Amino acid sequence: MNASLKPNGPKTRASAVIDVQKLLDEQPVGRFQILVLMMCMVIVTLDGLDTVMIGFIAPALSGAWAIPRDALGPVMSGGLLGLAFGALCAGPLADRFGRKTVMTIAVLFFGVWSLGSAFASNVTELTVLRFLTGLGLGASMPNAATLMAEYAPQRCRALMVTTVFCGFTLGAAGGGFVSAWLIAAYGWHSVLILGGVLPILYVPLMIKWLPESARYLSLKETRRARLVRVLNRIQPDMADEATRFVAQDTQQRERSPVRLILSRDYVFGTVMLWICYFAGLLTVYLLGSWLPTLIRGAGFTLGQAAIVGALFQAGGTIGSLAIGWLMDRLNPHRVLGATVFVGGVFAWYMGLPGHGITGIGMLAFGMGYCMNGSNTGFCALAAGSYPTRMRATGTSWMFGIGRFGGIAGAMLGASMLHANWGFGEVLTALAVPATVGAAAVLLKGARHRGSVLRVEGSASH
Structure with missing residues (x-):
């Protein structure tokens, strides 16, 4: 008789069958x-x-x-x-x-x-x-x-x-x-x-x-001893050498993870994640590298420029936590799409003339909340968009492609300043990658309406 182990329930011994994903x-x-x-x-x-x-x-x-x-x-x-x-x-x-x-x-x-x-x-x-x-x-x-x-x-x-x-x-x-x-x-x-x-x-x-990932260990029988040790760290006597393990992620294991994230079932979501993160890091690295310089060039003091830069970073920390909380309760694609778009609106509005240092500081905090915070949210979205056999590859490749966006952002900022772009022109231009990123994550969500960070064992993401 198969019996799945329930958390905090009675200990099930040698005859137990543990669904590792469900357990975790x-x-x-x-x-x-x-x-x-x-x-x-x-x-x-x-x-x-x-x-x-x-x-x-x-x-x-x-x-x-x-x-x-x-x-x-x-x-x-x-x-x-x-x-x-x-x-x-x-x-x-x-x-x-x-x-x-x-x-x-x-x-x-x-x-x-x-x-x-x-x-x-x-x-x-x-x-x-x-x-x-x-x-x-x-x-x-x-x-x-x-x-x-x-x-x-x-x-x-x-x-x-x-x-x-x-x-x-x-x-x-x-x-x-x-x-x-x-x-x-x-x-x-x-x-x-x-x-x-x-x-x-x-x-x-x-x-x-x-610990090593229990989900990763559950994919192969040769890792059983390590899996037993890890599960017993979570709850003593949870498993032993006679315990049977069930892993929902068992399909196509023989294919390379790079080929899997680019396979028919996953390629659309993969490319949309790359676009989101590329556009997000382009914006954040451009602002992180050049925002104080832009503020200083707009006629504010060095101290005021430093404060604005700090507010941008502080907004990102708070935004990361708030966006993560919202993603667990609402559709994560819509949460991220709306947040990125609002960040673009903040950038556009910040580029308009007539703001004092207080208004610029508030807008910088809002941009940090939306742009830095959403980039952290993309990390959670990527980790939830792939099953175990390809999760590290899917997440890491999004990071890698995104880093090229960061490089492009730093270089683009330098080029804009070299071309004598003003504060307003640079900030207004940032609405473009924000719009692209928002559209990409919303398209991914529209394509995969049933996949709200619940992908293990699914085949269409």
Whole structure:
């Protein structure tokens, strides 16, 4: 007689049949899920610290090496390219070898190369080292989203994934304060050393405490012993060597995950996710790179420009949590489509003349809420749009394609300023990628009306 194990119910022994996906979806959020959330959030926080630190040390570097700041452009681009290629490579590897395995190697990788970057002696060396660092950074973040999505119960999955990604802004903001003190006290090398030592020290904790994805382990019988150990961490004596496991995600397992996300059943949703995230990161990187400069060029003070930039980032943190909460309760495609479109409206309105610094600050907060927050929401949407056998690849490839949007955004902003575009013209132009992104996510939702982050075992996304 088959009996599915119920959470918090009587312990079922050797004759039990456990539907792993159903079990994890019905399991209450307890210490185990909170542990996964916190450990993944630390990984994303370290990512945030390491990703932005080169911007913090740029003034000190240009002074120490007696070069203009724009000479560090290849260093910035090298890191961003590394992020893109790291994400593209990491997904298929994680779907083959496991989320924990790839994440652990990635964190060690970017820690080692960040440490090595501290000893670079010229722009060329630092560019190569930042590219290598970016490979590790790009591989770790999307897999953190994947692992969290695979342990979060269905009812709060989007919120838990977006909470993990709040670690990025935490790491970026904390990095600013720490960098200012370290550079003044010990020089620019110390910031890169810190960015390398912290991930390296975190690796043993990941090996000991971070679990491999139970959904990933359930796909193959050869992983049974590891799956039993993980499930017994969630609830003691939940499974043993005689327990039978049921995985709903069993079709087409022999095909490569890259081919699967581009197969007939998934290609439309995949391309729409790429367009959404590309347009979203184009907007955010353009604003993140150039908003303070634009504010300063509009006649406001340097201090006011810094405040506006901070409000944009703060809006993103709050937006990430709020949008994740809404996605768990409403249609996630409509939530994201409406949010991205409103962000474009804020940008257009901010570009109109006549705003004081208070109005600009409020609009910057709103843009951060909509644009930064929705980009985090896309991470949750991607993780929920693919079954286990291809989830890491689908999520990571969205990250990788999106990073090219980030590169394009930074370059586009520079080109606009070089062409003497004014504050209003640049902000008004941002309504275009926002409209494109909103349309793409709404089209994906219209195509897949029945798929609201409930895709495991389904075949049309």
